[in-house]
Amino acid sequence: MTRPVVLPALEVPPPSAGPSRARVVAVVGPPNSGKSTLFNRLTGLRQKVANFPGVTVEQHLGKLKIEDAVELDIIDLPGVYSLTPRSEDEQVTHDVLMGRMPGVPKPDTILLILDVTNLGRHLVLAAPILALGLPTLVVLNMADELERRGGDVEAETLAQRLGAPVALISAATGEGYDTVLQFLRGRIGVPRPMELLPTLSDLPRCREWAAKLGEAANYQAPAPPIWTRRLDGVFLHPVAGPLVFLVVVVAVFQTIFTAATPLMDLVDRAVGASGAWLGAVLPAGALRQLLVEGVWAGVGSVVVFLPQILLLFLFIGILEDSGYLARAALIADRTMAKVGLQGKSFIPLLSAYACAVPAILATRTIENKRDRIATILIAPFMTCSARLPVYTLIIAAFLPEKPLVGPFLGTRAAALLGLYLLGFLAAVGTARVLKSSVLQSERTPFVLEMPPYRRPTLRGLGLRLLDRAKVFLQRAGTVILGMSIALWVLAHVPLKDGAAPQIAESFAGTIGRVVEPVIAPLGFNWKIGIGLVSSLAAREVIVGTLGTIYGIEGDETGKSLQEALRHDLTPAGAVALLVFFAFAMQCMSTIAVVRRETGGWTWPIVQFTYMGVLAWVGAFVAFRVVTAFLA
Amino acid sequence: MPHTRHPATLLDLRKGEEAILDRIDLPADVSQRLMELGFLPGSRVAASFRAPGGGPRVYRVDGTEVALRSETAACLHLRPSPPEGTATSS
Numbered sequence: 001m002t003r004p005v006v007l008p009a010l011e012v013p014p015p016s017a018g019p020s021r022a023r024v025v026a027v028v029g030p031p032n033s034g035k036s037t038l039f040n041r042l043t044g045l046r047q048k049v050a051n052f053p054g055v056t057v058e059q060h061l062g063k064l065k066i067e068d069a070v071e072l073d074i075i076d077l078p079g080v081y082s083l084t085p086r087s088e089d090e091q092v093t094h095d096v097l098m099g100r101m102p103g104v105p106k107p108d109t110i111l112l113i114l115d116v117t118n119l120g121r122h123l124v125l126a127a128p129i130l131a132l133g134l135p136t137l138v139v140l141n142m143a144d145e146l147e148r149r150g151g152d153v154e155a156e157t158l159a160q161r162l163g164a165p166v167a168l169i170s171a172a173t174g175e176g177y178d179t180v181l182q183f184l185r186g187r188i189g190v191p192r193p194m195e196l197l198p199t200l201s202d203l204p205r206c207r208e209w210a211a212k213l214g215e216a217a218n219y220q221a222p223a224p225p226i227w228t229r230r231l232d233g234v235f236l237h238p239v240a241g242p243l244v245f246l247v248v249v250v251a252v253f254q255t256i257f258t259a260a261t262p263l264m265d266l267v268d269r270a271v272g273a274s275g276a277w278l279g280a281v282l283p284a285g286a287l288r289q290l291l292v293e294g295v296w297a298g299v300g301s302v303v304v305f306l307p308q309i310l311l312l313f314l315f316i317g318i319l320e321d322s323g324y325l326a327r328a329a330l331i332a333d334r335t336m337a338k339v340g341l342q343g344k345s346f347i348p349l350l351s352a353y354a355c356a357v358p359a360i361l362a363t364r365t366i367e368n369k370r371d372r373i374a375t376i377l378i379a380p381f382m383t384c385s386a387r388l389p390v391y392t393l394i395i396a397a398f399l400p401e402k403p404l405v406g407p408f409l410g411t412r413a414a415a416l417l418g419l420y421l422l423g424f425l426a427a428v429g430t431a432r433v434l435k436s437s438v439l440q441s442e443r444t445p446f447v448l449e450m451p452p453y454r455r456p457t458l459r460g461l462g463l464r465l466l467d468r469a470k471v472f473l474q475r476a477g478t479v480i481l482g483m484s485i486a487l488w489v490l491a492h493v494p495l496k497d498g499a500a501p502q503i504a505e506s507f508a509g510t511i512g513r514v515v516e517p518v519i520a521p522l523g524f525n526w527k528i529g530i531g532l533v534s535s536l537a538a539r540e541v542i543v544g545t546l547g548t549i550y551g552i553e554g555d556e557t558g559k560s561l562q563e564a565l566r567h568d569l570t571p572a573g574a575v576a577l578l579v580f581f582a583f584a585m586q587c588m589s590t591i592a593v594v595r596r597e598t599g600g601w602t603w604p605i606v607q608f609t610y611m612g613v614l615a616w617v618g619a620f621v622a623f624r625v626v627t628a629f630l631a
Numbered sequence: 632m633p634h635t636r637h638p639a640t641l642l643d644l645r646k647g648e649e650a651i652l653d654r655i656d657l658p659a660d661v662s663q664r665l666m667e668l669g670f671l672p673g674s675r676v677a678a679s680f681r682a683p684g685g686g687p688r689v690y691r692v693d694g695t696e697v698a699l700r701s702e703t704a705a706c707l708h709l710r711p712s713p714p715e716g717t718a719t720s721s
């Protein structure tokens with residue numbers, strides 16, 4: 001059954017006097033109502049969409065071309081329940097709507113996106129939005145879900161009562177989407193309101209107003225989501241819940257090692273073969289050396305990890321799109337409460353498993369300022385995907401794979417799990433210290449809306465992976481490529497009698513030797529030192545750097561990176577290196593975003609120093625303990 | 632008041648029970664947020680799942696599900712229930 005396109009039968013205004021065509025369109029609505037989904041459809045962009053409230057935390061601008069070369073600015077905004085902001089992300093929406101956001105044009109038109117499966121409550125937001133007096137299209141989204149669960153609503157009636165055009169659409173499937181375009185072209189007239197807007201400050205009155213409108217429009221609320229209840233019966237079950245959680249986590253780590261290996265071998269072989277081919281066709285000389293030793297060995301050794309990273313992001317995607325993330329926050333709330341934070345902090349922390357930068361942005365949803373700073377400060381301890389190549393490389397080089405729990409958990413996956421746990425413990429431990437000292441605050445209530453479970457779509461997951469792969473390859477093509485070339489050059493100067501020096505005598509070697517005294521107590525030599533210095537730009541750079549160094553040293557002997565590492569590090573040194581990477585804040589982008597979000601250099605400097613000291617001490621202790629243990 | 636079991640706040644509701652909300656005894660900004668989420672005086676609230684290990688509980692209110700910590704739930708007072716009783720299971 002297709003629904004009729006909703007065009008309120010009203011006086012279409014004469015072209016001149018009518019609502020002038022939209023120029024700057026704001027997409028507004030309660031959290032998780034599908035704003036970004038519609039924004040993406042309008043602009044062709046790919047803003048993040050996921051099934052939990054608070055995904056979008058800053059404004060995003062896009063363009064929509066409608067007929068005769070007119071381009072509209074479309075602004076995607078964080079979700080709000082009202083126009084009284086209570087957190088940073090809500091403040092953004094407020095400021096943009098009021099035209100007070102620097103660099104963002106003031107919207108002259110509004111698309112108000114409401115979740116039609118929950119119309120009564122969402123319609124409350126229509127009151128303050130319509131009161132702004134801007135041309136507004138009320139978009140009732142999730143028409144597909146309403147229909148599937150047997151609900152109904154007469155959009156035309158609602159439009160007449162409300163005094164604003166209403167479109168019943170599904171942003172996900174595209175059903176009814178044309179009405180939105182028609183509205184933006186100025187083709188839909190505005191009905192005269194039949195109901196006066198309620199007093200905005202009186203929430204119960206607003207809710208009554210919304211209920212009355214719903215009734216008038218014959219709104220039939222959809223049947224409760226049975227599957228959500230069934231699934232919650234398992235995932236929030238006192239015994240089954242934690243058990244399922246554990247099994248899933250273990251399965252994820254095991255797959256990251258086992259399932260990714262064949263793919264990684266494939267990439268590895270492709271990199272190796274193309275490098276060999278280059279070596280064969282290029283004339284011998286500095287260029288060939290630079291390409292083969294510098295670029296191929298350096299960038300190639302990082303690119304190998306692409307399959308693993310994509311696998312990790314696939315799991316994170318399923319977690320976020322299904323709606324399980326909100327349940328995880330619920331389960332984690334007790335732990336978070338113990339260290340003085342709340343379950344809401346757990347959502348940014350979980351997204352920090354992908355990358356700390358979006359995680360730090362996501363803390364904007366935390367209302368309490370001190371809780372927010374504390375969460376920003378601990379987020380980089382969570383194991384981000386840039387650590388993954390470093391961890392797997394070292395683990396695979398030093399730890400033989402043996403089954404621990406049958407085929408379900410091997411030694412390597414267990415070690416990786418342990419490192420993730422180590423990062424998490426450092427995070428909550430630090431939170432505890434912060435929350436009981438400098439960032440002490442009253443306990444803030446934990447209030448979190450639980451989204452219904454949704455089936456992650458192949459398209460949605462596919463697009464995520466595609467975007468991820470792009471980001472990863474871009475980094476490989478810029479930061480890592482740049483560092484590899486720079487390093488190769490630094491390793492070949494100053495020339496000695498017209499020939500390249502031994503690496504140890506080169507500039508690169510000098511850098512390594514300068515830091516060596518500091519890191520020698522941790523069991524690292526000067527080559528690891530060069531890696532550590534270069535990894536200040538980004539963690540995975542160390543893999544590329546070591547690839548380049550060993551590529552230069554290798555002289556066609558074809559020693560693998562793993563073998564070379566075993567030659568340079570003792571097992572105790574390897575453990576120390578892992579601990580160092582678990583704790584240290586080696587990421588320029590994170591430092592930059594912390595400065596931006598905390599509004600100054602104080603916190604990023606404190607954070608960098610604290611994490612650096614912790615990394616050194618942690619690595620030192622690990623080195624000593626493991627050395628003693630193995631002796 | 633009779634001495635039968637009589638939930639006074641949301642915290643006293645067992646899973647599956649529902650009751651009418653009377654008032655919210657919390658600072659203005661928090662109660663405002665709760666009201667925006669549907670916890671309006673006079674609305675029907677049902678207790679649902681609780682996070683394992685005594686974590687927050689999920690409440691069904693106004694067509695949605697919202698998780699609250701016990702300490703918060705204890706501040707949402709219920710209307711003394713009319714004769715038909717407190718418990719209706721779903």
Ligand SMILES: Nc1nc2c(ncn2[C@@H]2O[C@H](COP(=O)(O)OP(=O)(O)OP(=O)(O)O)[C@@H](O)[C@H]2O)c(=O)[nH]1
Nearest residue numbers: 031032033034035036037054055056079170171172
């Ligand atoms: N069934 C269905 N699901 C939809 C529809 N539109 C969006 N969704 C899903 O709803 C969830 C939320 O979508 P988003 O676009 O991220 O919502 P948002 O309003 O931008 O959310 P915030 O940024 O958190 O405020 C995602 O899981 C979407 O896939 C729709 O029309 N039908």
Ligand SMILES: [Mg+2]
Nearest residue numbers: 035036055056
């Ligand atoms: Mg969004």
